[in-house]
Amino acid sequence: xxxxxxxxxxxxxxxxxxxxxxxxxxxxxxxxxxxxxxxxxxxxxxxxxxxxxxxxxxxxxxxxxxxxxxxxxxxxxxxxxxxxxxxxxxxxxxxxxxxxxxxxxxxxxxxxxxxxxxxxxxxxxxxxxxxxxxxxxxxxxxxxxxxxxxxxxxxxxxxxxxxxxxxxxxxxxxxxxxxxxxxxxxxxxxxxxxxxxxxxxxxxxxxxxxxxxxxxxxxxxxxxxxxxxxxxxxxxxxxxxxxxxxxxxxxxxx
Amino acid sequence: xxxxxxxxxxxxxxxxxxxxxxxxxxxxxxxxxxxxxxxxxxxxxxxxxxxxxxxxxxxxxxxxxxxxxxxxxxxxxxxxxxxxxxxxxxxxxxxxxxxxxxxxxxxxxxxxxxxxxxxxxxxxxxxxxxxxxxxxxxxxxxxxxxxxxxxxxxxxxxxxxxxxxxxxxxxxxxxxxxxxxxxxxxxxxxxxxxxxxxxxxxxxxxxxxxxxxxxxxxxxxxxxxxxxxxxxxxxxxxxxxxxxxxxxxxxxxxxxxxxxxxxxxxxxxxxxxxxxxxxxxxxxxxxxxxxxxxxxxxxxxxxxxxxxxxxx
Numbered sequence: 001x002x003x004x005x006x007x008x009x010x011x012x013x014x015x016x017x018x019x020x021x022x023x024x025x026x027x028x029x030x031x032x033x034x035x036x037x038x039x040x041x042x043x044x045x046x047x048x049x050x051x052x053x054x055x056x057x058x059x060x061x062x063x064x065x066x067x068x069x070x071x072x073x074x075x076x077x078x079x080x081x082x083x084x085x086x087x088x089x090x091x092x093x094x095x096x097x098x099x100x101x102x103x104x105x106x107x108x109x110x111x112x113x114x115x116x117x118x119x120x121x122x123x124x125x126x127x128x129x130x131x132x133x134x135x136x137x138x139x140x141x142x143x144x145x146x147x148x149x150x151x152x153x154x155x156x157x158x159x160x161x162x163x164x165x166x167x168x169x170x171x172x173x174x175x176x177x178x179x180x181x182x183x184x185x186x187x188x189x190x191x192x193x194x195x196x197x198x199x200x201x202x203x204x205x206x207x208x209x210x211x212x213x214x215x216x217x218x219x220x221x222x223x224x225x226x227x228x229x230x231x232x233x234x235x236x237x238x239x240x241x242x243x244x245x246x247x248x249x250x251x252x253x254x
Numbered sequence: 255x256x257x258x259x260x261x262x263x264x265x266x267x268x269x270x271x272x273x274x275x276x277x278x279x280x281x282x283x284x285x286x287x288x289x290x291x292x293x294x295x296x297x298x299x300x301x302x303x304x305x306x307x308x309x310x311x312x313x314x315x316x317x318x319x320x321x322x323x324x325x326x327x328x329x330x331x332x333x334x335x336x337x338x339x340x341x342x343x344x345x346x347x348x349x350x351x352x353x354x355x356x357x358x359x360x361x362x363x364x365x366x367x368x369x370x371x372x373x374x375x376x377x378x379x380x381x382x383x384x385x386x387x388x389x390x391x392x393x394x395x396x397x398x399x400x401x402x403x404x405x406x407x408x409x410x411x412x413x414x415x416x417x418x419x420x421x422x423x424x425x426x427x428x429x430x431x432x433x434x435x436x437x438x439x440x441x442x443x444x445x446x447x448x449x450x451x452x453x454x455x456x457x458x459x460x461x462x463x464x465x466x467x468x469x470x471x472x473x474x475x476x477x478x479x480x481x482x483x484x485x486x487x488x489x490x491x492x493x494x495x496x497x498x499x500x501x502x503x504x505x506x507x508x509x510x511x512x513x514x515x516x517x518x519x520x521x522x523x524x525x526x527x528x529x530x531x532x533x534x535x536x537x538x539x540x541x542x543x544x545x546x547x548x549x550x551x552x553x554x555x556x557x558x559x560x561x562x563x564x565x566x
Binding site: 083087088093094097101105115120160164173 | 437439440442443444445446447448449450451453457458461462
């Protein structure tokens with residue numbers, strides 16, 4: 001069996017006394033699209049942020065592409081990684097946020113070229129050329145010089161996806177990418193994500209879009225109260241949930 | 255039937271409303287009082303010979319006054335550069351997760367904001383009484399540079415130290431407010447793209463913080479321009495002290511102080527214009543663009559003749 005892209009074993013995360021993740025165990029295979037569903041406060045977003053070490057886990061093991069997140073294991077001891085090492089690993093993982101978090105002082109094109117030039121030390125001209133390609137792929141070839149404030153929410157989120165893809169990540173994390181969008185703009189973002197899935201990108205998506213989960217996901221994971229309640233193919237989890245909590249949740253959102 | 259036609263007018267569009275304006279006698283009275291006060295001030299300025307406007311004009315471009323103006327500008331620029339650099343360092347220290355750095359920054363700000371800048375200036379001026387010799391080198395180790403405090407800390411350098419170090423404390427709070435104003439999501443985005451904290455600060459956070467930092471920094475610069483006059487107390491021949499040296503001889507205090515005020519006003523006016531353009535530059539991409547209206551109107555008034563020439 002090949003190395004899983006994400007391997008979580010009994011991941012725990014506390015904020016002060018509040019335990020948000022109470023032992024998450026799951027695997028994401030390369031090329032797999034996994035959707036995390038669950039009520040708010042169930043720990044989906046926190047788990048996603050743990051995957052690229054924006055949050056430090058308190059117990060358990062979490063690795064990406066076979067390497068521990070944030071630590072190096074020597075014998076049976078964990079050593080914290082240096083900041084530059086953590087940054088290098090984060091650069092291989094793309095992340096898209098609920099509120100887009102585009103850099104408001106840069107044009108769409110600069111948003112996309114910033115990290116390749118500054119972090120990967122790519123040649124500026126090369127970075128600009130591939131940024132144009134990426135923005136073209138997400139349907140924004142005519143918005144290269146627009147500032148985020150001049151774009152609609154859906155356009156901003158598509159720029160954010162292009163920005164993450166510009167680093168040529170091996171894994172993409174989506175944190176409720178359509179939750180802040182007006183209903184008529186959701187479709188254009190989901191279409192880009194669907195195309196990305198078709199191209200074989202490994203994706204972990206926190207979402208409330210049941211249609212997307214059903215059509216695009218290989219695996220749907222239902223989380224509640226910091227644990228995985230059930231996981232499986234969308235037809236099983238969404239179509240014939242085994243757990244009472246899953247059924248209760250689905251009856252509310254469908 | 256005719257009333258409906260009257261309202262609608264011929265083209266079907268209602269007529270412009272032409273109502274009798276409301277009388278506002280209060281405004282007229284207030285305006286009259288202001289005009290009266292202004293007129294009497296102008297009359298006294300013209301009639302009171304002791305203003306000695308001729309002397310003002312004579313000394314406005316006196317080489318000693320101009321040299322003093324040069325020192326004032328030099329002092330303002332250097333002290334502000336010291337203040338801004340120090341302010342950024344102190345603000346980053348203050349926000350550092352390292353408690354020692356954060357406390358040290360707090361303590362610095364506590365001292366320098368808590369004592370009058372005039373006292374600080376005098377302190378630096380008399381520093382040689384405290385440290386007759388100044389050695390630069392490894393703490394508790396060998397020193398590389400030895401200097402006599404009296405020759406190293408000239409009056410001008412004492413003024414730069416006093417004003418700059420004091421300004422650093424104020425700038426630190428301004429920069430800190432700017433950094434805090436930037437949305438946390440920007441940090442997440444920058445870090446998730448693989449930036450280090452230093453890159454995040456330099457490329458993402460500080461440029462955005464500028465929008466919050468620039469306006470009060472402009473005020474600080476204008477304030478600094480005026481505060482440099484305190485350096486006259488420690489014998490720095492800046493604008494005010496240059497004038498004082500002249501009127502100590504010829505006893506024309508008032509005309510010289512007016513000449514000095516004219517120069518301070520001219521400099522602050524230039525700074526206001528500079529601040530406007532800086533704010534507009536750092537407002538890029540903000541959803542609420544700075545309206546050029548207010549300033550354009552001003553500029554229109556000032557440059558009306560120039561624009562006509564341009565049109566030709």
